[in-house]
Structures are given as C-alpha cells and as structure tokens.
Amino acid sequence: MFLFKTNHKFRVFWAAALGIVLACNLGIGERTALAQNTPLLSGGAAFLTSTNGGKTTYMPLIEPLIAAPIGEHILVESRAALLEIFAARAGQSGYDHTHFASFTYLQADVVASRHITAVAGDFLIPFNSYNERLSPVWIGNFQDGPLIASLGLMLSGSGLGGMLRGNAIHRDKYSVDYAYYFSARSGNEQFSAKRSNGGRLSFYLPVQRLEVGLSYNRMLQDSHENFYGMHVWWEPANTALRIRSEFARGHHAQGYWVEADYRTTRLGGPDSFAGRFEPVFRMQQTFRRDTIVSDGLPFADTQRADFGIDYNLPHNARILTSYGRQFSSTDNHNIWETGIVYRFLFPAWKGR
DSSP, rough: OBBHHHHHHHHHHHHHOOOOHHHHHHHHSSHHHHHHHHOOOEEEEEEEEEEEETEEEEEEEEEEEEEEETTTTTTEEEEEEEEEEEOOOTTTTSEEEEEEEEEEEEEEEEEEEOOOEEEEEEEEEEEEEIIIOSSSTTTSSSSSSOOTTTTTTTTTSSEEEEEEEEEEOSSSOOOOEEEEEEEEOOOOSSBBOOEEEEEEEEEEETTTTTEEEEEEEEEEEEEOOOOEEEEEEOOOOTTTTTEEEEEEOOEEEEEEEEEEEEOOTTOOOOSTGGGGGEEEEEEEEEEESSSSOOOSSSSEEEEEEEEEEHHHHHHTTTEEEEEEEEEESSSEEEEEEEEEEEEEEEEEEEEO
16 A cells, blocks of 8 residues: 555545546436446445554554446546554554555546557556555455565556556457556656556466466666566365465565465355355565665565454455564564454445
C-alpha cells in the first residue's frame, strides 16, 4: 500500500470527482438506462494490529471503491485508502498517531473491442500479479504485502497516462492476456508518478487451472532501470488449494515469494464452523545485488516465513491471524499480526 498525507485539496478533488461520476450517470438516457448503469460502491473496512520486533501498531483502515459505468463502453473506477496509524513510542509510554489518505487509482476504461480496452488516468501498474489482484485489504490472505511488493512498481505503485489491455487469444484449452502501459512523470502530491513504460503477458490453461505471466517495466527517468517479473498461479481442480508465487528482479535487488492457502470446505461444507477455516503459508526471500537502496526492499539479504489461520465469517467478514519470523544479517525478529476485515458492496441508488 502506497500512501501520502491528506490535505484540503485532496478532499475537494475526491468530492468533485465523485460528484462528476454520479452526475454523468444521472444524465444518461431513460430510466431503463439508469437501472443498467447504476454505479456500485464497494470496498473494505478493517482493524489491523501488528507486533513487529516487540513494537505494536494499530491500524484502522477503510478502502472505498466506486465503479460507475457511463453507457455501454465506458467505466469510471477509483479506489482510495483512509488509514489511521497508532504506533508505540520508542522507549516511552503512549502512542504516536498519524493519518494518511490516498487515491490508489482513478481511471476511465473504454471497451474498444472484444480484444482491446483502453485505460486512461491514474492506474495500477500491471507488473506481476500482487499490485492489481491481491493488494485490496479484503482480498489478501495476509495484512501486509510481500517484501518485493514495490519492485517494478516505481515505488508509488501507479502510473499516470494510458494503458491498453485485453484478451489477445481465447481458445478452449488456453488463452493469452496482455497489458501495456506508458506513464508520464508527475510531481503532483495526489497523483505522483514516474516516467516509465512496460507491460505483462499472461498465459492461462483452464483445464489445468494454471496461469503463468511475464512482466517487464523500464524506468525512463533518472537511472533508467529495467525490471523483470514472473508470476505463477495454480489452483488444482477439485481441491480447495491455491498456490501463488512471484519473482521480480531489478537493477539493485531481486526476490521471490510463494504463498499457499487451503479452505477446509471438506469438513462440513463452506458454511460449517470447521469449513470456514483457511490455513495460509508464505515463504519469501530478497537478495541485494549491490548496496544502492532505491527500491523499497530491505538493506540486506532477508528471509521470512509466515504461518496463518484465517477464518471466513458470514456476511463477507474475515478474521486474519499470522505469525512470521524474519531473518537477515542485520536483525532477526518475530512478527505477530491480527485483524478483522469486512467487505461491503451495494449500488449507489436503487435500480428499476
């Protein structure tokens, strides 16, 4: 998650953007069109705690999301993050309090054809899989991202410009998806971005339920660095097991993570007490290629293992618990994390 401190300009812009989206939808066609194009308000709310090396932090978090269709070919979507952080003071009693707010992205999607969707605005950079698919608080199995989460994402995690994406080939036994983007340089506090370009190519085998993707990004300012990535997702058929993994390599560091989770649905079904448990495990390592630190990864080679048990409550709520142990030449410490997450979804108004 990449955040910045909020200010008055941010709040005004967010309110104006939301107002424009709703106004556009209110002015579309007849009542039947209105019902078909009702914006959806979604997102997640969470209360998270983390004890890292003996220091405990409390984090209430709200991530609202809006998806507002305009006609049949245009979708305006945005996600924001509102976060409070209460961190214990070093060597003192009491807690320090920090407030953060950010747009995660704000973009317009134009469906040009069956194989092409054009995206414009502030969008999530399509490098590997975590940034686009697992970063929302209501989706991820762990409350914090992998150690290599910032690698290839130009630190901010988003780009400001345009992107083409879609399904290039679709067959019964395989399909190929693509995404290519270009981002301009922006020093705006709310929509900061670095000049870069790149993309991702993904291959999916539906029978094997296996996806393999390759990513490449290039920084086009400052040091002109290249980033390479690969992700593998596998969900074996007729099981409740999911395996996800990523590898990323930059000019100064590289690393990988592998995550597995298993929903115990065979113990009475998904709605039974025992069937709601979900054991999770993640192993990850990072390796420094030199001593220049510019990518958000640890200063030294690091290994970390996380073990957790999530519990899927009714009505789109989950309890997240995990224990991790991190090893490096600079420090070894334990990481305890707990939290409760609620996913909400409802239309902006009642359709007809």
